[in-house]
Amino acid sequence: MIAVSNTTPLRYLIAIGQEHLFGQLFDKVLVPSAVHEELTEPRTPQVVREHVLSLAAWYEVRTVTENQAFGIPVLLHRGERQAILLAEEVKPGVLLIDDQAGRTIALSRGLPLSGTLGILERADGMGFLNDFPKVLDALKASGFFIGQSLQQRMLKRHASRHGMK
DSSP states (O other), rough: EEEEEEEEHHHHHHHHHHHHHHHHHOEEEEHHHHHHHHHHTTTTOOEEEEEETTTOEEEEEEEOOOOOOOTTOTTHHHHHHHHHHHHHHOOOSSSEOHHHHHHHHHHHOOOOOEEEHHHHHHHHHOOSOOHHHHHOOOOHHHHOOOOOHHHHHHHHHHHTTTTTT
């Protein structure tokens, strides 16, 4: 399956050492040039910048022309706009995006979505994660916000997937 990704899923999964999941879950992850620029700019954590510059064959940067951005509010960051436009162009299996405004716009345009947490749950269900609760804790420690009630629901689904109580 091909995915198009915005910045956040890549940034946070790289930061916690789980970038291999992209290669396990997707044949290719297409990244608009604006997202690649965000991932490699100086204010991005060094570990993320270094990994992005040496990622495997599943990572592919694509140039996106924004003159077809009709109906996409300028309130979205450039990377989000380009990710939505690229997804509309290539019709991937999924658009990876976490920002709520971006998700709302992408849904209104009929794009299939997932986010960082969806990637982790899918990877857990396929047996690609050794310690799902520990990965969630690492994600939170890296600065990714997960509300307590959502985290508890995710842990219950994890337990259910793996026959735990």
